[in-house]
């Protein structure tokens with residue numbers, strides 16, 4: 001069996017086309033939706049991600065403003081900027097690019113953002129809403145990308161055994177919560193660094209969501225024939241001296257899965273589409 005591709009680029013582009021009309025409608029009513037992105041320091045990958053997010057804004061008709069703070073800045077400067085943006089009626093969404101340099105408390109920074117402007121969906125209010133089954137707010141981008149990609153296969157998810165590998169605050173844990181929601185109805189297992197016999201857990205699963213950050217840690221023959229694989233991992237490795245991006249799942253799994261996301265071109269572009277969707281949602285929730 002060779003897996004069908006879950007094409008994050010194509011799905012993301014289709015979502016963006018729909019958002020364009022929403023952005024125009026909001027723009028006509030009260031000015032273009034406005035996303036502010038803050039980046040602290042000079043992490044090369046973060047600069048690429050931020051540029052990609054700003055390009056998506058341009059495609060859709062979302063105004064984007066970028067603040068570059070030096071690595072040496074005081075965490076207090078960042079908190080003051082967030083406070084100012086929280087109060088700014090012209091701003092619909094605020095995103096602080098992760099990772100922050102040492103000395104910054106990412107959770108505290110997230111909590112400082114007005115939950116109504118938290119387009120990453122990481123604020124405890126927005127994460128907590130998922131636990132109560134309220135899915136009409138700002139959902140975390142990568143976990144909602146995972147769900148949208150699973151739904152795009154057209155396969156029935158109800159009652160399926162889903163394994164989420166990784167339990168981070170921003171990917172694994174909220175992805176598991178979304179998979180277990182009424183309406184999606186998967187039976188969810190969460191695994192982490194203390195889990196035993198990951199191979200067996202994988203082989204028993206109909207759906208594998210890999211979010212660890214270790215190249216190829218899920219071996220091809222751990223994937224049950226016909227399983228659906230969503231590979232969230234983004235790992236930069238060197239092949240013959242050249243850089244290459246790979247996921248957490250060995251590429252050979254394409255020969256066993258029924259559906260699988262590529263890396264790159266899978267969850268990455270869909271995550272950006274979900275960020276754009278949150279920005280439109282945040283703008284339409286405000287007067």
Ligand code: NDP
Pocket residue numbers: 142165166167168169170171172191192193194195198211212213214232233234235267268269271
């Ligand atoms: P974190 O480092 O925050 O979390 C990694 C998780 O993996 C932890 O919960 C850890 O467990 C778990 N883990 C580590 N080793 C094992 C193991 N042997 N078996 C099972 N679980 C293990 O990473 P993130 O969640 O932030 O990101 C994960 C990956 O996803 C990264 O590659 C990142 O680059 C990528 N990513 C991709 C995005 C996209 O848009 N495509 C967006 C965000 C992230 P424990 O809790 O016990 O330490």
